[in-house]
Amino acid sequence: MTATSAMFKLGPLGAEPEFSETRQLIQQTVHRYAREVLRPVGIKLDRMTPEEVIAPGSPYWAARQKFLELGFTVDSLLELEPAERAKTMCILFEELGWGDAGLAVTLGAGLLAALLSVSFGNTFCRSVASDEKLGCWAITEPDHGSDALDPSGAIFNPQGTYGRPNCVATIRGDEVIINGQKSAWVSNGTVADVCILYCAADSGSGVDTKRGAVIIVPMDAKGITRGKPLDKVGQRALNQGEIFFENVTLSKEHILAGPDQYLDAVYAVHAFANAVMGAVFTGTARAAYELAHAYAHERKQGGLPIIRHQSVAARLFHMFRKVEAARALTQRVVHYNFTAAVPSLHAAMTAKVTATQTALEVASDALQIFGGNGLTREYPIEKIWRDARASLVEDGCNEILAIKGGYALVDQDLL
Structure with missing residues (x-):
């Protein structure tokens, strides 16, 4: 067989060098879980109310338990040498996003x-x-969305002010006392066992949003209440909801990063979260492409499978190249950030923005290939499109990331 006589099938993650035996096992294990558990459970949860999604006996809890049984613990991932950890994390989260x-x-x-x-x-x-405890990340507030990811104020208009924070940790002696509210967009907010809370801090000289605190909060602490789960157009399997703090008093041991470390802590979590988003939504884009690719071979119009129509073949090609580009960029960024002395936040932003935009574009093109069928719930593509649309807003809306990332490109030596 010659290269011109037939299409060579690429590997499970596209134009990748052949996996090592270990990586192949990881990919196959997580893909099986994504195919057999995540995708069917996600479709079920999408059609349930937010309250039903988190209720005891919901398929959500069984899916989470099966993930824990796969053994991808934080310690096991961090035990890998950095380059191997980067590759493993990309494989893991791309497959989960595919599911x-x-x-x-x-x-x-x-x-x-x-x-x-x-x-x-x-x-x-x-x-x-x-x-084994389900975590949540509480950083956005009712009055402060993506700007909460910018405590240095790089994106602010000169005439703007941050305004009063909605949540403040008061550090006094050996205690930290938390009062206020985090927004309805806290992922896992209404069901989490533990919270990593990012908020403004008052350590004796007044509230300072640029010198906040990061606190590990057990969610059964006295004074914590939660709002109702959010009802959303997409990613309906992802529980999100408000958290309220009323004189929640913890020992100072719960402070993970104090005011002097706050900017570094925001940088660290943001760089990691954006990189993971790149992998997840590369997987989402890939899922949309693969479904459209299969459908284009099955669906016939004019007596031929529609992949024989030039416009469909060309559309699929562009979908394929976008997925490949998103994967390559994400893997490059994660490898760099896991091996460099200091990770690059603006590089992580490129992965998040590229992959989420790719997921939306590819899902939209996939829906077009499905035609009228794509608009129905009988086929999964409309759900993937809705899920992808939500990604342009979460973990920092893409417009804010572009502004913040653009300012990070300023070279003071050239000014």
Whole structure:
């Protein structure tokens, strides 16, 4: 067979060098879980109310338990040497995103409290945020959305002010006292066991949003209440909801990063979260492409499978190249950030923005290939399109990331 006589089939993750035996096993294991558990469960949860999604006996809890049984713990991932960890994380989250975007995000957010505790070398916080406990990341507030990811104020208009924070941690002696509210967009907010809370801090000289605190909060602490789960157009399997703090008093041991470390802590979690989003939504884009590719071979118009029509073949080609580009960029960024002395936040932003935009474009093109069928719930593509649309807003809306990332490109030596 010559290269011109037939199409060579690429590997499970596209134009990749052949996997090592270990990577192949990881990919096959997670893909099986994504195919047999995440995708069918995600479709069921999509058609349930937000209250039903998180109720006892919901398929959500069984899916989460099966993920824990796969053994991808924070410690096991961090034990890998950095380059291998980068590759493993990309494989893991791309396959999860291929299965279901919302469930992939809930699993990723669930790890953040444990991951940051280990990264900061805090054994006490790590004991609070154990692997079996579902975590949530609380940073956005009712009056402060994506700007909460910019405590340095790089994106602010000169005439703008941050305004009063909605949540403040008061640090006094050996205690930290939390009052206020986090927004309805806290992933896993109404069901989490532990929270990694990013908020403004008052350590004796007034509230300072640029010198906040990161606190590992057990969600059964006295004074915590939760809002109702959010009803959304997409990623309906991802529980999100408000958290309220009323004189929640914890020992100072729960502080993962104090005011002097706050900017670094925001940078660290944002760089990691954006990179993971790149992998997740590369997987979502790939799922849309693969469904459209298969449908184009099955569906006939004019007596031929529609892939024989030039416009369909050309559309599929552009979908394929976008998925390949998103994967390559994400893997490059994650490898760099896991191996460099200091990770690059604006590089992570490129992965997030590129992959999420790709997911929306590819899902939209896939829906067009499905035609009228794509608009019905009988086919999964309309759900993937809705899930992808939500990704342009979460973890920092793409417009804000572009502004912040653009300012990061300023070279002071050239000014």
